[in-house]
Amino acid sequence: MNLTVPASIPVLRWAAERARLDDFALVKRFRKWPLWLSGEAQPTLRQIEDFARMTHTPFGYFFLPEPPRMELPVPDFRSLRDAPVREPSNDLLDTVYLCQRRQDWFREYAQINGLPPVPFVGEVRVGDVPEAVAEKLRDTLDLSVTERQTLPTWTDALRQLIARTEDAGVLVMASSIVGANSHRKLDVDEFRGFALADHLAPLVFLNAGDSKAAQMFSLAHELAHLALGQSGISDAEAGRVPERTTERWCNKVAAELLMPLAVMREAVQREAAIEQEIQRLARLFKVSTLVALRRLFDAGLINAATLWQHYRKEVERLRTLERTGGGGDFYRTLGARTGKRFARALVGSALEGQTLFQDAFRLLGVRKSATFYQAARELGVML
Secondary structure: OOOEEOOOOOHHHHHHHHHHOOOOHHHHHOHHHHHHHOOOOOOOOHHHHHHHHHOOOOOOHHHHOOOOOOOOOOOEEEOOOOOOOOOHHHHHHHHHHHHHHHHHHHHHHHHHOOOOOOOOOOOOOOOOOHHHHHHHHHHHHHHHHHHHHOOOOOOOOOHHHHHHHHHOOOEEEEEEOOOOEEEOOOOOOOEEEEEEOOOOOOEEEEEOOOOHHHHHHHHHHHHHHHHHHHHHEEEOOOOOOOOOOHHHHHHHHHHHHHOOOOHHHHHOOOOHHHHHHHHHHHHHHHHHHHHHHHHHOOHHHEEEEEHHHHHHHHHHHHHOOOOOOOOOOOOHHHHHHHHHHHHHHHHHHHHOOOOOOHHHHHOOOOOOOOHHHHHHHHOOOOO
16 A cells, blocks of 8 residues: 655655755656656655655655754865855765764774874964964974875875874864765765864865865865864865955965975066966976965965966866866775774774674775775775
């Protein structure tokens, strides 16, 4: 017997919009979708269950008179190019919640195993000089601009920055999907990354759907947030000047961390055309062309009018390029999605019997024992 239920029409519309599903797609799956919205027909319990899974919406919400207000569990620093920031998507919320669960596990692991606090978290204030903070971060991460210039690609530079960040005690997770679900792509236009500040388990998440150069800047930006001891969601973009004071400060720290003005001034070719020069500087420092363009302005080598003229053109050019992210070897991407520091600790804890295998599977996003043991070998936790 297919029991029909009086599902809330406003919540049905809201759930479909949040999942970015149009009427055409929904009618293919639910033939009476237009009749549900008009009130001429009602879905069955099974159809509501299917619709809830399809839209990643809790089942109980469909019996509320109005859609609930969805709020992020951490501060929101996004501005999204001066447009109103829309309600966070289920994909963003589920990603934050998953990272919080991973952080909770690692914090307990760190306490049990006597790991020391990460010293740079919360040690600075927004009033501190960005150049001095960037220099401290370079020392903490053992970063060398000269060394990075010798790396062949942006991918190599990003891997090095992530590895040095994890060596300093920060959990770094980079993914273009929600958990291990390849059907749920994260939207770069919604967010680029976030930081979850904690003295024992500081965490940075990067939206890997972004370009490697953009992820470099996002990681540097989120490190500045951690140095402030501050959690938050960001859409950091080098060229823009955010409205929020904290975001402007974090952008300055990030730019100086990746492309110190003193070094850039020595490297710049002042007679070169701007379009060619920002391409050359971006390749040299392994940053985005927007970072290079902004640093030319910061160094006083171009004026504001020139900056924004070229900024708009460069943004349009970058939008036409295919963003990276997704695909690749499962075990290699597992280390990136969960962070090698986290994954190695969790796998080792499970193998030692300190963590239940079902909890380890859930936090890693794996389902089979064979996959888990192969991941353990790939991560170097077992032979």
